[in-house]
Amino acid sequence: STLDLGWGLGSVLVERLVRKTPLFAMVVGRVDPDEAYRRLAEYRFNVVVSDPFWLARLTEIARERGRPGPMKLLIGGGEGITARARAELESFWGALLCMTYASTEAATILAFECTHRAGYHVNEFDFCVEIVDADSEGYGEIVLTTVSRSVMPLVRYRTGDVARWLPEPCPCGLAFRRLSPLRGRLDEQVSCAWGNLHPEFFEPLLREVPGLASDWQVAVYERELTHVVQLRLEIDGDDAARERAVQSVLGALQRARPDAWLAYCQRLIDVEFAFFAPGTLRTSRKLLRLVDERQSGPPAWVAQAVQGIRPR
Structure with missing residues (x-):
């Protein structure tokens, strides 16, 4: 994982997750993509967790010098991604890019894409999520309430992010409700x-x-x-x-x-x-x-x- 180790919690969550798996992993924070490129082949990493803009820079380097090895999965977080950028990253690396949706205030992943990438499955174990002030297309602000937190609970916290509910069931069979890809922010x-x-x-x-x-x-x-x-x-x-x-x-x-x-x-x-x-x-x-x-x-x-x- 090269998610930021500063104020964000992304890499901290990844580090806690991999402890429970037999995977060999390194959680290094936002290192220079040039250095990461040199180590990809050396350590034979085949899953990368990072921000989309960091993945984009890594891809530019790999295009110039050659793809360092097969990739099985890319996991993105920290910001949204356009369909064009996703297609370019997936085409180059030959691997799916699955996005997560989180915030520092939520302190964990709020929603995530499965491999069908047909919207974000909401983490309904930990959050009650609403869409408020929806327009005629159903797009409105994402508002969350924590349901399992004992420290600093949030009640109807306004995220400023804009999305809508996807009513159709996901082909993966997971019953969690799904959010559409983020359309932007209220200030956008x-x-x-x-x-x-x-x-x-x-x-x-x-x-x-x-x-x-x-x-x-x-x-x-x-x-x-x-x-x-x-x-x-x-x-x-x-x-x-x-x-x-x-x-x-x-x-x-x-x-x-x-x-x-x-x-x-x-x-x-x-x-x-x-x-x-x-x-x-x-x-x-x-x-x-x-x-x-x-x-x-x-x-x-x-x-x-x-x-x-x-x-x-």
Whole structure:
């Protein structure tokens, strides 16, 4: 496990788990992926537990130097993952990536994916989970109550995460209720000319962008009286590669989000791109995928972009 050994409890939980198994394991905290790569083949690890962004960096290293050995399972935690990033990781390593959903306040895993990866099975031994203030699609805030904790119990604790219940039974047969993949956070929803935006809105727009790194961010700000959607993308390439990325996103917008495309064509909203070198967008453990900058304007660091493009 390379989950953080700082304020998070992920690696501590993994360490306690492996004590009860015959597995050979190392819980090392968030070491440099370069060092981890060198040790993967040496110790023949075939299960890795880590944050998705750490796995993404390890994968970049392995692509350059060669895959170090067969992998049986990848377990992710600490943040969500897009369908595109999951597909890339699974394709490269030849192993399933199963995600967990936890929080420091919960002090353990709140929910987890089985190998069918059809939603998060809720840990109903330890938590009573609710979805509150749901919209017409059933998406609302995840609220939890601890049921087995004797120290610092939580009653209807607001997580700020947004998901919905999945009513269908899981093929694995486990009876625990299932949460959908997280759609984002309450502070990652922005209302603008494209409706109520959330990070999931942009996933089909970015899925086919050639050379796109795993980290990206979208900001909504105002330029004079116009709402502007600024896509901040990490791409390792030249001007031509960045122009291909712009055309890929605009083409996907037209196909996948026709109402949004119409608003763009009617100049109700504008779109622009800011390109950054890989590994520069994330400055802390978690990267907000969608931010509202209409009051503050874009931060100063956006001016450090490798290139900015306004398609019109």
